[in-house]
Amino acid sequence: MPVCLTSSRDDVPYLQSQSMRNNLVFTEVPEDNTSGSEAAEATERKLRQHLQDAFKIAREMAESIWFERVHRSPGAPVTGKIRNIVAKFTFFKDREMVRKSWKQLFPPDVIQKRRVLVPKMKEARRQGKRAYLAYDTLYVDGTAVRADYIKNGTIEQVSLLKQSQDQQGKSNVADNLDTPVSNAGGQAKGALVEECRYVYLDLGSNKGVQVRKLFEPALYPGATIIPYFDKIFGNVDNRRKYACAFGFEANPRHFSRLKYIENAYRRKGFRVTFYNNAVSNEQDKNVTIYSETNFDIDWGAGILDAAIVDKINMTRYEVPTVDIVKFINKEIQPLNPKAVLVKMDIEGSEYTVLPHMLENNVLCKNVLTSMVVEMHEWAKEQMKSELDLNILRQRMSTQNCAPTEIVPVDDESYNNDVEVDPGA
Template sequence: MMCVTRQKWPRYLTIILIILCVFFVNIFVKGNIKNEALEQESFLKQRQDRHGHSNSFFIVADNLHTPENAVDQAKGVHEEECRYVYLDLGSNKGVQIRKLFEPALYPGAEILPYFDKIFGNVDHRRKYACAFGFEANPRHFSRLKYIENAYRRKGFRVTFYNNAVSNEQNKNVTIYSETNFDLDWGAGILDVAIHDKENMTRYEVPTVDIVKFINKEIKPLNPKAVFVKMDIEGSEYTVLPHMVKNKVLCKNVLSSMVVEMHGWAKKQMKSKLDLKTLRQMMRKQMCAPTEIVPVDDESYKDDVEVDPDA
């Protein structure tokens, strides 16, 4: 028996060694997997810590071109990043938003002291201001997208939409535009301001209910101040009463506002609204009314030659 055992001992030893090898290899592999998982978790956490605040707006901004989804998008924007909001209704070539972020290029522009007062100095607003611009004329949109992308690369929070500001949501309307691009300042839902009516261009553009946008996109940001510029070529005669009716022309919603009333559009819009009447209507909202700022800055209409991406 002892002889047999001695003969089989090397075989048993081999089996034992194999079992031990398998056991230790298993422990080693599990340890590596665990370490890799911990390293991955640490990496993701560091990445979130580095980028969670600075890039979150841009994740949202890439989807902001469908305003009806604004409520979900707004949840992804940190309040800290949009302490202030500039709402540019009727952006045209985007000059006003450029004045907000690059004021040194526009010396003497009347709006600049108001930007300083509401948003702080240029460094402060570049860090904490978010700008949303609406322009109905598709001819301007390639330029506006260029500005948007250039500014995002610099860290400025800017988004433009090709929508007609309205009291209705997602309704296609006809936008009338000059054939001569250099004269294309009065594009809108009316052809009154178009000089060359025989050759004017027509576009079908979706509307955005600006009250819905404010309630679902701006309010959730809980900004300290919201400054609005409205220059929408006659549509103000339907949009402003809609805003009053829904109580958004309140100081706790929209702090202050510049509005241009286009008298030439009154007859066609069948409206008697003017700034005096508007102020009377605003007082009936049962809130402190939005401040109407007495400035109409249309300087630098053709913009400066400095590239936004410079």
């Protein structure tokens, strides 16, 4: 039988494309590469769990998906680095179900912003820069860039405050939730300051439960932080009108959820902004964050691995830092808020951050009204620190200012949150 080599060669790209059409690539799925390449069975098991955690696919459905092959790519494993997972689905309908589930996690405006940002991310990577997307924000060498700040193909560098204003500060003067402050004329700044009469600074947001308690306390009966919200900021109606919440979470795996809460709350008129940065005494330094593989117990992610239960399978992320003193001085103080409450639960980093705050005179009542601090005793030895709350109070009393009030509460209630959707 004659063979048409030309036809066969022309068919190769078609056959390859048909073979690849059932593939999807997944990023940031925890990888165990400490002792060689991860077993294919372990990779597939982690992928199925990822579909449940990140894509909100029911367990029964995730377990019923058929894969022809699931493997890590590219190349050989590198300790401390997470390779992508390439999954070849047996049935195209399963592939489409997963793909559409991912798309449904993002509102249309976020999808549009990501389309604008992806070419810029690729361009930055070609230039040898560290670039990645987190929800609707591009990070280039630790600097956050949103699609709003790309003008004529050029990235416009702006402060976090301006970004948060444009993202969340809707001018009361304009009386239009679709009008960003930057377009509201000379009255916008005054309107924003009026809106941010109170500030809640959530350092170590985890899954965002504490911010939800601030704006929806009725969902969390018995939560011990709520009486302090009432005392410092006033009742919930007052908070919804005049409070601004800024949250920092180092663990990237929580960020899709946090941005979902942020966008749901903005649609309700609540001023909330989350940042994927590690709270630190240094600015724009990449640090390694250690995280549990099991999402349900992932409470202790931070710069130390001491609190991680499953150290063999723990995940490592590279995350940019934020100098919290600079953030407070440049982003919070210009708002001239009447009261600022800080919650600090940063898994051992408090032993470097608190002395830094003391040295820079921000632990003063006229800067930070009150603060909730969790001191992680297990981190003291590794951080080479003797600091505790008594020593902290003593050092604060020697400042040339009235010290920030240390609020005696440790509210760990509702860690897994309630069933009510933030957008409901």
